Amino acid sequence: MLLNLKNLKTYYRMNNQIIKAVDGVSFKLRSGENLGLVGESGCGKTTTAKSINRILPSNGGIVGGEINFQGKDLAKLSDAELNKIRWQEIAMVTQSAMNALNPVYKIGDQMVEAFQTHIKINREEALDRSAHLFSLVGLEKSRLKDYPHQLSGGMKQRVVIAMAMALDPPLIIADEPTTALDVVVQDGILKQFVYLQNKIDSSIILVTHDISVVAELCQRTAVMYAGRIMEQGTTREIFKEAYHPYTLGLINAFPTLEAAKDNLISIPGSPPNLARDLNGCRFKDRCPFATELCEQDPEITEVGPEHLVACHYPERVAEFREKAALPKT
Numbered sequence: 001m002l003l004n005l006k007n008l009k010t011y012y013r014m015n016n017q018i019i020k021a022v023d024g025v026s027f028k029l030r031s032g033e034n035l036g037l038v039g040e041s042g043c044g045k046t047t048t049a050k051s052i053n054r055i056l057p058s059n060g061g062i063v064g065g066e067i068n069f070q071g072k073d074l075a076k077l078s079d080a081e082l083n084k085i086r087w088q089e090i091a092m093v094t095q096s097a098m099n100a101l102n103p104v105y106k107i108g109d110q111m112v113e114a115f116q117t118h119i120k121i122n123r124e125e126a127l128d129r130s131a132h133l134f135s136l137v138g139l140e141k142s143r144l145k146d147y148p149h150q151l152s153g154g155m156k157q158r159v160v161i162a163m164a165m166a167l168d169p170p171l172i173i174a175d176e177p178t179t180a181l182d183v184v185v186q187d188g189i190l191k192q193f194v195y196l197q198n199k200i201d202s203s204i205i206l207v208t209h210d211i212s213v214v215a216e217l218c219q220r221t222a223v224m225y226a227g228r229i230m231e232q233g234t235t236r237e238i239f240k241e242a243y244h245p246y247t248l249g250l251i252n253a254f255p256t257l258e259a260a261k262d263n264l265i266s267i268p269g270s271p272p273n274l275a276r277d278l279n280g281c282r283f284k285d286r287c288p289f290a291t292e293l294c295e296q297d298p299e300i301t302e303v304g305p306e307h308l309v310a311c312h313y314p315e316r317v318a319e320f321r322e323k324a325a326l327p328k329t
């Protein structure tokens with residue numbers, strides 16, 4: 001197992017309140033597998049991603065759980081030990097990563113620096129490897145001679161994806177890597193990601209609110225809501241055999257790429273305030289299936305091989321889904 005997250009809890013402190021952004025998240029990721037982490041804005045996806053390589057803001061901290069990565073619990077490592085893992089073993093690409101490119105240095109120089117900071121390599125070799133990475137992400141190697149301002153936003157984001165891949169990390173965490181770009185460019189870059197999957201050995205955790213992207217890119221999907229995972233399984237099962245009402249809600253609103261900028265989710269209501277003490281199922285106030293039982297926390301049930309759901313009524317949801325799928329007579 002490449003990554004095994006067990007009961008991760010990450011909280012923020014703000015204005016004398018404790019915000020339980022991640023409150024008991026568990027999932028596993030095998031080498032070579034891609035996982036899509038999906039859910040509405042504010043459900044804790046980014047906090048989960050930042051917890052894994054511990055780049056949380058100063059008011060946030062991991063308060064419980066384990067982050068087992070290749071035999072080490074990252075939650076317990078010192079900063080110095082973690083620094084050896086960041087980039088070399090776990091690279092991160094965020095929405096705003098392209099803004100981190102230094103405007104006064106040529107792209108090629110920044111690629112060389114990215115290599116030389118971590119490994120012993122001469123300039124020529126680093127430039128050769130950069131040219132190869134550029135071909136993988138769909139950039140001309142002549143772009144290595146450009147300054148960042150000579151590149152479009154989409155090209156800059158491709159540069160940071162190439163940088164993330166530079167050291168062949170076993171894990172790349174991509175947090176909404178294309179959301180800041182226009183839709184046509186997003187589509188191009190995501191297609192490139194699909195192509196990359198076959199070329200590199202890294203596993204990818206793709207954080208996104210756009211579940212249609214996950215359908216194209218990830219073998220596994222974890223659906224997050226209000227700081228918890230509601231359902232996880234193979235992407236195929238999540239789309240075809242969902243057992244959690246929240247997953248059904250996300251899928252019913254299955255957006256096309258063109259609609260991705262608009263409000264994606266048609267589930268009435270909004271997620272609960274994570275600064276409150278939440279009792280029972282966190283989705284109960286928005287759930288058409290909820291009963292008194294949902295005042296209690298649901299157990300996690302295995303509804304198929306490695307297909308887990310946190311709901312008291314998975315069978316009712318399945319029945320509803322099957323009826324809804326029948327052709328109308």
Ligand code: ATP
Pocket residue numbers: 012013014019021039040041042043044045046047048057059060209274
């Ligand atoms: P989005 O898609 O909007 O980025 P998300 O699912 O990634 O959302 P997070 O950004 O992880 O969710 O936020 C989870 C919760 O933690 C939210 O209630 C958010 O307001 C809160 N939060 C995030 N960052 C901080 C912070 N630095 N200080 C206090 N609260 C925070």
